[in-house]
Amino acid sequence: DFMGALSEVSAAFGSSEEELDACLTNGIIHFSPHIEKILKEGQLRVEQVQHSERTPLVSMLLHGPPGAGKTALAATMAMESEFPFIKLISPETMIGMTETQKVNAIHRVFQDSYKSPLSVIVMDDIERLLEYTPIGSRFSNTVLQALAVLLKKQPPKGRRLLVLTTTTRRHVLEEMDLMDSFSSELYVENLRSLEEVNVVVKNLKLFKLDDDRRTAIATLAKRGIEGKLSISIKRLLMTIEKARQDTDLIGRFVSDMDNI
Amino acid sequence: DFMGALSEVSAAFGSSEEELDACLTNGIIHFSPHIEKILKEGQLRVEQVQHSERTPLVSMLLHGPPGAGKTALAATMAMESEFPFIKLISPETMIGMTETQKVNAIHRVFQDSYKSPLSVIVMDDIERLLEYTPIGSRFSNTVLQALAVLLKKQPPKGRRLLVLTTTTRRHVLEEMDLMDSFSSELYVENLRSLEEVNVVVKNLKLFKLDDDRRTAIATLAKRGIEGKLSISIKRLLMTIEKARQDTDLIGRFVSDMDNI
Amino acid sequence: DFMGALSEVSAAFGSSEEELDACLTNGIIHFSPHIEKILKEGQLRVEQVQHSERTPLVSMLLHGPPGAGKTALAATMAMESEFPFIKLISPETMIGMTETQKVNAIHRVFQDSYKSPLSVIVMDDIERLLEYTPIGSRFSNTVLQALAVLLKKQPPKGRRLLVLTTTTRRHVLEEMDLMDSFSSELYVENLRSLEEVNVVVKNLKLFKLDDDRRTAIATLAKRGIEGKLSISIKRLLMTIEKARQDTDLIGRFVSDMDNI
Amino acid sequence: DFMGALSEVSAAFGSSEEELDACLTNGIIHFSPHIEKILKEGQLRVEQVQHSERTPLVSMLLHGPPGAGKTALAATMAMESEFPFIKLISPETMIGMTETQKVNAIHRVFQDSYKSPLSVIVMDDIERLLEYTPIGSRFSNTVLQALAVLLKKQPPKGRRLLVLTTTTRRHVLEEMDLMDSFSSELYVENLRSLEEVNVVVKNLKLFKLDDDRRTAIATLAKRGIEGKLSISIKRLLMTIEKARQDTDLIGRFVSDMDNI
Amino acid sequence: DFMGALSEVSAAFGSSEEELDACLTNGIIHFSPHIEKILKEGQLRVEQVQHSERTPLVSMLLHGPPGAGKTALAATMAMESEFPFIKLISPETMIGMTETQKVNAIHRVFQDSYKSPLSVIVMDDIERLLEYTPIGSRFSNTVLQALAVLLKKQPPKGRRLLVLTTTTRRHVLEEMDLMDSFSSELYVENLRSLEEVNVVVKNLKLFKLDDDRRTAIATLAKRGIEGKLSISIKRLLMTIEKARQDTDLIGRFVSDMDNI
Amino acid sequence: DFMGALSEVSAAFGSSEEELDACLTNGIIHFSPHIEKILKEGQLRVEQVQHSERTPLVSMLLHGPPGAGKTALAATMAMESEFPFIKLISPETMIGMTETQKVNAIHRVFQDSYKSPLSVIVMDDIERLLEYTPIGSRFSNTVLQALAVLLKKQPPKGRRLLVLTTTTRRHVLEEMDLMDSFSSELYVENLRSLEEVNVVVKNLKLFKLDDDRRTAIATLAKRGIEGKLSISIKRLLMTIEKARQDTDLIGRFVSDMDNI
Numbered sequence A, B, C, D, E, F: 001d002f003m004g005a006l007s008e009v010s011a012a013f014g015s016s017e018e019e020l021d022a023c024l025t026n027g028i029i030h031f032s033p034h035i036e037k038i039l040k041e042g043q044l045r046v047e048q049v050q051h052s053e054r055t056p057l058v059s060m061l062l063h064g065p066p067g068a069g070k071t072a073l074a075a076t077m078a079m080e081s082e083f084p085f086i087k088l089i090s091p092e093t094m095i096g097m098t099e100t101q102k103v104n105a106i107h108r109v110f111q112d113s114y115k116s117p118l119s120v121i122v123m124d125d126i127e128r129l130l131e132y133t134p135i136g137s138r139f140s141n142t143v144l145q146a147l148a149v150l151l152k153k154q155p156p157k158g159r160r161l162l163v164l165t166t167t168t169r170r171h172v173l174e175e176m177d178l179m180d181s182f183s184s185e186l187y188v189e190n191l192r193s194l195e196e197v198n199v200v201v202k203n204l205k206l207f208k209l210d211d212d213r214r215t216a217i218a219t220l221a222k223r224g225i226e227g228k229l230s231i232s233i234k235r236l237l238m239t240i241e242k243a244r245q246d247t248d249l250i251g252r253f254v255s256d257m258d259n260i
């Protein structure tokens, strides 16, 4: 029976819910309609994997600038699938591993996923798994070759798999001929308007008084920031929290935003 | 006696029929006369190996864009030969192997084939076996040297061998001086006309009503897609199955086809 | 209780206070208001780590020319935090280690830090940890990949970490895509005016008579040194101590300063 | 006594007659006077080794396009020498060997040859022994250095050695400074005239009727093939055997010849 | 007590006096006032290390053309310091060592030096320790990284260290960012005038008669050698000793000097 | 006593006289006064090593085109020294050795030489010891570094060493900064005139009749060969021996000489 299989799966392979939760310590702030769209697109892919027999493997790439929220969004999609097998492949658990150990660790997660009727794998920061560095375009060809095969390899009969991958280096994957391996891709943007910034600042209650917040945003507007603004949600969080330590909140926040 | 030999061969070395079947989960849709021609060319080569004593080794390269159906077509040819020894060499079974382990695995299949009077080997995704990546033109010279010899090495007296290789990277094989090793080559094309798309959509019964299908194709025609159209059968399958999940089938299908 | 935890932490992991003290044998001379600013910025970051739950990890890069005082300043910040866990990661303790041993040693310090509620890690001369050399842009990709992950990896729930890194090669970190991993950066300058030199010479009592010092500085001014002056505090110390050995203090000091 | 030595030699080291025979399954067709000249040049070298004490080592390079018949011709020369020690060094027996294993295998053959008063070694496809690939000009320097020494190393007193090497990559040997190591070189050409093709077709009895053959050749002449014709004997054999499978022999042969 | 410490140090670590003596088989000939200056500069550095607490580490680079006398001069300075710990680090004792073994050997000498209150290390031919070769700018990054750290690492409290390094490749150290690690540098020149040559010839008593010497020097002057003259003391010694074997001393000496 | 030492030396380390003899199977033909000069220069160096205490190490490089006679001439010099220790370092005895094994083998010969009061080492084909290949300028840096040190390392007190090295690649040694390590160099030329060829042909008695020889040389003169002539003694020997096999001696010799 299906339910038995489900509980067996998590019993046997554990799940990554805790780690995925840790990717969401600051939650998802809906600072733009874009966020909603991304999450819905994820939901649709979850359903496709669940219902189409002809495409037992779907793999999606979330790409965008550093700190844009890729990992948090992929984690959210994975958690909301409620598939019996949900696993995170993260470079954080592979520090100091050899290339072969990394391939084995990644391979094992895929092989485990093939045991579950429905699985989702979040593969975070694929450029780190690939040990990529722009100087001399170095990377692990051993890991690359394994990923190129795994991202295309169909699960065995009756098994379905959704792979959610994140990266800041889409163009490198392009150069590596790895883009063909993804069924679809999603772009995760930075915040680009003061209105979006305003939503986040408000949400995080940086200022006790609404007037202070409005003053801060207005000052930034006056300084002509709007046009060139492109800040990641991660850096915005850091800037807000730093400002919070200062006695002069408005001054600190405005000047730091201006220096980015 | 021949029949005894045949059954001995499969008894001793097993066969890859199940794996080759798995390459054909969506069957072969005859969306173009080109498909028929490719299959017939394969049949002819099968006969040449069977009957000419002067050319005991024939090797064919199927090349074309990603997802064009190369693997499915090579699998079909191999299965239809009904040779006693039919084997698939696939990178999927070699994840995490060292270069030497890969060479040994490939070598063993060739050596096994030399035991059968008639053999066919499908060597899938040769660029993956070669661990090729365009960045810095990295690849395994160990595997390359072994393949360069194996693809030219005549089977022992009285043995005949057909090798069917697939690749998306014909030009790389050219640069590697590997093209001389093939007796012939076949180009597997993408779908390039709406009529061909229409055949596939109809075959897969995406729309319950023929009128809907006609509307969808007509809309695509109006958008001027015909001229620039080049879609692989694999991606078309993915697009169709995704559309199937949506409530607005026509809209989703048309817009996704338009975005490719 | 917190106090118990603190003493446990240093009991279990030791501390690097002695090594950090050794970085300060010549103390901090306040030859410019810039020094004060840098130290205050450090203090602010210490407080942010201590109080904001949303940013449990803050990492700062101190960069500037060789000998500018980066290590001494980072050591001062770390000591003044009075966090229970204060550790120095220095290439001096890693001579002759393999890349993997270095990664393990670095990794262990981070893992130890995760055991303390509040930690500060001084990572000195990151280009040496990375085994960087400009000839052929060689470096250890193994160490780089580990650092790229560790500098972004959030400590576990309830733990906070401040990382202070020093380098003379900020542009190399840029090329390595490592700059995104730092929350902020500080530039540590050379001495650029004779007035600053004067403060140091006075402080170190090179001349017994104030008149001699004034004569020396005036001579340097006359030679037109002011405009092109850029000397590190470390080299200035060396020049002063060398001059001290000579019978002709003024002559030696002036001529050596002139030759730099 | 000499005869005793001879039979001892083959007893001790075996011979490669069977492998060399296998290089000649399609015999030598005398489609051009060039063939005779090459074989006579070989005979002359055999005699030089046999009679001159001053040149106990002679090494010859047979080079030319892929499939031109180099291996078959070298094998013929070796067999006709009737030296007591005749050995084939072929990459086919070295698949999957490490560079060191290859060097050892090659070295052993030379060392064995030093035991026989008269020896001939056929070293086939030297670029494959060297593991050469044009991408990045990769090759095994370990093998190259061993060959550079072995091809120049005089056999011990009283021993004589003829080395026959084949390659399609003479210019690579040039770049490797290996050409100085050969005493002489021979160029093995492709077929370049329809008359030569005619001889081969006749010899292999592709057509039952002489008229059909003449028609086929005449058609090719009409199509203006003569001027640009350059086909290897190996490819011509493949084309003939393929045509043989077809019902329309003339049509298939003509069109395939036209497409080369 | 200090004296006890001194004798303990040499007892425990031995000294390199014999090897350093061997560097001086031809003594120091004072052919130019430059020689005196170099030796005095060395003496000054010795005193600085001895007396300044603020600069417990001083490192000096002697650089100049091949054979100019760098090693002999560094050996002289080291011997004249009369420090309790005097050690030579020379590539001659490291032939065939791996990079790691070299690093360990070098590291050990530094660690031993930290046990003595006053130490001097002569590090000869640093480009050889670095295994540098201009073709492809190859070198041992393992050794480089260790030296970059050791040359900057302060000895422990109460210990003082003088490092004397020699090289013919100052510009390579520059490219390696290693020049920042030296406290000072000294240029050791070739002989550039016939007067200097004359001093050496006289000193070594090449000619029994002063007139012969004067004739030889005069002939060289007449040939216009003076302007382009640049000969190392090492090559001059070789030329003199070779001439000494000839019956025609003047002729041989003049013609060889002319051919350099 | 000296004589006892001598016989001990050869007893302990053997000698390479047999191998050096083998380098001289065709003797030294005095086809040009140049040959005499080279041999006398060698004699002079032998005496220098024997008599000068100031230059206990002399190293000489014999360089020139392939086959010019470098090895034969170096062997002759070594044999004529009659030093108690005479050793050949040849790549022929190092086939298949690793770089480290080669370094060890070379190092041992030098170390053995230090036991003898007077030693000569012939180091043949140094570019082969260095595993040099022009493609990608590959070579063994491990061997290079060892040679760079050994060629400069003074033997211990009371020991004298002469090193005779041969190469066809002087410019490569230049690029490797290895030329500074040699005390002197000698150029070994090809034959460049028909008169020199004539001497060799006569010496080897190719023609029974003097008239035939004169006719052959005259014919070559008429063909205008003189101007462009540059043939190595080795290739000339090969050409003569090949011609000897032919019935038409003059014809064969002339045409082969013409084709070089």
Ligand SMILES: Nc1ncnc2c1ncn2[C@@H]1O[C@H](COP(=O)(O)OP(=O)(O)OP(=O)(O)O)[C@@H](O)[C@H]1O
Residues within 6 Å of the ligand: A023, A024, A025, A026, A027, A028, A029, A030, A031, A035, A065, A066, A067, A068, A069, A070, A071, A072, A073, A125, A166, A168, A233, A234, A237, C152
């Ligand atoms: N709308 C949002 N989308 C994504 N993250 C959000 C959003 N709102 C708040 N966050 C918070 O912002 C942070 C985004 O960090 P995250 O690690 O997901 O970014 P990233 O793009 O993966 O960064 P990196 O490029 O460093 O991997 C998380 O702490 C998350 O909780």
Ligand SMILES: Nc1ncnc2c1ncn2[C@@H]1O[C@H](COP(=O)(O)OP(=O)(O)OP(=O)(O)O)[C@@H](O)[C@H]1O
Residues within 6 Å of the ligand: A152, B023, B024, B025, B026, B027, B028, B029, B030, B031, B035, B065, B066, B067, B068, B069, B070, B071, B072, B073, B125, B166, B168, B233, B234, B237
């Ligand atoms: N006419 C056809 N030719 C080939 N495949 C077809 C055809 N009709 C339907 N298919 C289906 O299309 C898919 C083609 O995928 P296949 O893996 O063979 O493509 P590929 O070219 O090998 O892809 P890749 O470049 O990723 O290796 C298979 O599922 C196959 O069943």
Ligand SMILES: Nc1ncnc2c1ncn2[C@@H]1O[C@H](COP(=O)(O)OP(=O)(O)OP(=O)(O)O)[C@@H](O)[C@H]1O
Residues within 6 Å of the ligand: C023, C024, C025, C026, C027, C028, C029, C030, C031, C035, C065, C066, C067, C068, C069, C070, C071, C072, C073, C125, C166, C168, C233, C234, C237, E152
């Ligand atoms: N204002 C100051 N800032 C920093 N260092 C100072 C200052 N005043 C005096 N010093 C002394 O100057 C020296 C600075 O050396 P330090 O090693 O910190 O420089 P650095 O920039 O880390 O050098 P490097 O580039 O070699 O790593 C220390 O001895 C320190 O005690």
Ligand SMILES: Nc1ncnc2c1ncn2[C@@H]1O[C@H](COP(=O)(O)OP(=O)(O)OP(=O)(O)O)[C@@H](O)[C@H]1O
Residues within 6 Å of the ligand: B152, D023, D024, D025, D026, D027, D028, D029, D030, D031, D035, D065, D066, D067, D068, D069, D070, D071, D072, D073, D125, D166, D168, D233, D234, D237
């Ligand atoms: N005149 C001929 N010369 C050479 N081979 C001939 C001749 N006539 C017929 N043949 C046949 O042609 C084939 C030549 O193939 P062979 O392997 O010798 O070519 P090759 O030049 O060595 O090829 P490759 O470049 O692939 O190594 C053999 O089967 C041989 O029997």
Ligand SMILES: Nc1ncnc2c1ncn2[C@@H]1O[C@H](COP(=O)(O)OP(=O)(O)OP(=O)(O)O)[C@@H](O)[C@H]1O
Residues within 6 Å of the ligand: E023, E024, E025, E026, E027, E028, E029, E030, E031, E035, E065, E066, E067, E068, E069, E070, E071, E072, E073, E125, E166, E168, E233, E234, E237, F152
């Ligand atoms: N004034 C002098 N300075 C240095 N060496 C001298 C002087 N006078 C005589 N010599 C002798 O000259 C020789 C110099 O050789 P040394 O090995 O020191 O040169 P080097 O510059 O280290 O050479 P290399 O570049 O090969 O390392 C020694 O034998 C030394 O005794």
Ligand SMILES: Nc1ncnc2c1ncn2[C@@H]1O[C@H](COP(=O)(O)OP(=O)(O)OP(=O)(O)O)[C@@H](O)[C@H]1O
Residues within 6 Å of the ligand: D152, F023, F024, F025, F026, F027, F028, F029, F030, F031, F035, F065, F066, F067, F068, F069, F070, F071, F072, F073, F125, F166, F168, F233, F234, F237
């Ligand atoms: N005058 C001569 N000088 C040198 N060799 C001579 C002379 N006369 C005859 N010979 C013979 O010529 C041959 C020269 O070959 P040798 O191996 O010495 O040349 P090489 O320059 O070392 O060649 P390679 O460049 O291949 O190492 C030997 O057989 C030698 O006996």
Ligand SMILES: [Mg+2]
Residues within 6 Å of the ligand: A070, A071, A072, A124, A125, A166
């Ligand atoms: Mg992320």
Ligand SMILES: [Mg+2]
Residues within 6 Å of the ligand: B070, B071, B072, B124, B125, B166
């Ligand atoms: Mg495929």
Ligand SMILES: [Mg+2]
Residues within 6 Å of the ligand: C070, C071, C072, C124, C125, C166
């Ligand atoms: Mg520092």
Ligand SMILES: [Mg+2]
Residues within 6 Å of the ligand: D070, D071, D072, D124, D125, D166
């Ligand atoms: Mg061949």
Ligand SMILES: [Mg+2]
Residues within 6 Å of the ligand: E070, E071, E072, E124, E125, E166
């Ligand atoms: Mg020296």
Ligand SMILES: [Mg+2]
Residues within 6 Å of the ligand: F070, F071, F072, F124, F125, F166
């Ligand atoms: Mg030679």
